[in-house]
Amino acid sequence: MEERAAIPPGLPRLNPTISYWQDPPSDIGCLRSTASLPEKADYIVIGSGISGSCIAYNLLCRQPKAKVVLLEARRAVSGATGRNGGHTKAASYRSFLEHERELGLEEAIKIAKLEYANIVATHAFAKTHGIDCASTECQTFDIVYCQTQFVLGKQAIGRMRQTMEDHPAAQYKIWDADEAKEKFLTPNACGAFEYYAGSLSAYQLAIGVLKLALAKGLNPQTTTPATSLWSEPCSGKTQWTVQTPRGSIAAPEIVLATNGYSAHLLPMLQGAIVPLHGQICAQRPGLGLPHTGLGNAYSFIHETGYEYMISRPPGTPDTGTITIGGGLWKLENNGASRYGETNDTALEPSITLFLRDCTEEYFGPENWGADHASGRVKKEWSGIMGASADGLPYVGALTDTQGLWISAGFHGHGMVWCLKAAEALAVMMVGSEAEYREMEEWFPRSAVCE
Structure with a gap:
């Protein structure tokens, strides 16, 4: 496992297998809202799966005037979200005793409650917004x-x-x-x-969330892989730059919703997210x-x-x-x-x-x-x-440098984490102190980056 964990992930491969859910592909699969890559944005979200789409949507709900650019290496929702089995299923009992031993009873309970709440919220979101994804509880x-x-x-x-x-x-x-x-x-x-559990097309759900974000001003840039990123001081603040084959784009806030590929952009995650x-x-x-x-x-x-x-x-x-x-x-x-x-x-x-x-x-x-x-x-x-080693994701701020965030490492369990994780991350990024304290009551501490 140490040998396998040390293999650099690289970028998503071209011409992947086509999943049952992706056939036929969405009409926004290759969308670029602007013909050229913008030079600057307020937020750059890297990855267009359920995490990236929900994070972009939450940011735009909270800051309607923000310029949010979403980068995707391949077609929209081409990664794990568009390829999973269609479950919203927690099976919390299978990890509860281990979580109690490793993290304590309070945290084990919080994880189980969060997983259940995420399932309920996912199906409620699809229903509320009329997303045709065969959502079934x-x-x-x-x-x-x-x-x-x-x-x-x-x-x-x-x-x-x-x-x-x-x-x-x-x-x-x-x-x-x-x-x-x-x-x-x-x-x-x-x-x-x-x-209790559910089933749906996670591909159609994430496409639906992207369309909601599009209506709020999201600028998706598909087939635009992020090849590297770096930071530098700018007017007393940190400025991040993301390099792509189509040029670079800068923003003070970057979100990695890159799951298994995260270590490609941030080598410090090599072996942490495999x-x-x-x-x-x-x-x-x-x-x-x-x-x-x-x-x-x-x-x-x-x-x-x-x-x-x-x-x-x-x-x-x-x-x-x-x-x-x-x-x-x-x-x-x-x-x-x-x-x-x-x-x-x-x-x-x-x-x-x-x-x-x-x-x-x-x-x-x-x-x-x-x-x-x-x-x-x-x-x-x-x-x-x-x-991830403990089966839990990484959600929150990365490194001591300002403006770098992550929601990734869901261990094949993303459909019972990602919606609420995106909500929690938006609170961490732009929420009030009161909202942050409230979020701490329901979001597991063990999933927050430290």
């Missing part, structure tokens, strides 16, 4: 195939119930093996956990499964890893289509070779084979039934996440 089922993991899960849920009283983030239903096999159509289950190559497969469900879809999200939990899966909800043109990702645990050393890897133009062959076949195995041949006449696989793709 639902129950999710963690199907457990390892007795040790089932026992640990029950212990964690018990601790959350004990310490969080009646908070909805601690509401889980536990199903034993026989119940799980019957209810969830998973014949080899040791048990299952049921709780790229992680993941894979997902979109499949036509077997003919034995409900033709209207499964109606809920799933994960399949093993001794050392897991898969995550959604079934597209009724009302979408592709109702019932399954997207499933994971498979790292099937590789040597639990997928260590995927860390430090940024080639999202390619797939890992053994994970490709596993993801194609595992759905029939999880549901059993009898429940799965025959494959669709058009075949099982609709699309396969890869994407680059940003992993």
Whole structure:
């Protein structure tokens, strides 16, 4: 892992695999609001995923006259946000006990509450603003195939119930093996956990947020990679300059929403945020499964890893289509070779084979039934996440130099962090003292850069 973490991430690759969500691409995918790159701005946001789009939107809501330029190396929302599995799912019980040991009970509770609040806020935001992203709140089922993991899960849920009283983030239903096999159509289950979650197209959500920001004056500059940045004093203040192949742009405030690629611009982050190559497969469900879809999200939990899966909800043109990702645990050393890897133009062959076949195995041949006449696989793709040592992101000010901010390193968990992290970062950047004190009450201290 030390060797993998030391590999420089470089810039996002040209011609990456196209995800299920990105086909067809958005009409603003290649948008540049101005033909040439502005020389100056008030804020430069680097990265156009859910973090970058939400940060730009929050800044413009707070400062409508600000000149905000967003730089994206490829098409808009071309990175991890446009490539994830479609989950808004916290699974907070899986990290709660570790967070309590490492960070203390108060912080563990705050993290669990934040993750739950982010899910609720994400779906509420899509609904309030009319963003067509198939936003669906639902129950999710963690199907457990390892007795040790089932026992640990029950212990964690018990601790959350004990310490969080009646908070909805601690509401889980536990199903034993026989119940799980019957209810969830998973014949080899040791048990299952049921709780609140959701599904959506994160690509369409982020595109929707960008369009809201565009209406407020955002200037996106796509296919404009930030190749380097530096600071220098200017009239007693710090001025940042970002170099791109199309020229340079300067601003007093820079935000890195660059996730797994962050160390390319800031070498001090090498090894702190490490790229992680993941894979997902979109499949036509077997003919034995409900033709209207499964109606809920799933994960399949093993001794050392897991898969995550959604079934597209009724009302979408592709109702019932399954997207499933994971498979790292099937590789040597639990997928260590995927860390430090940024080639999202390619797939890992053994994970490709596993993801194609595992759905029939999880549901059993009898429940799965025959494959669709058009075949099982609709699309396969890869994407680059940003992993951190403790699984928590970096949000806030970077270094002792003024004007450099970050929201990155979401460890594949961005859809239950990014919306609220962007809100918190905007408060850190331009909020009042009272707002900052209020933010400290709900945003985990362990995620704030120090």
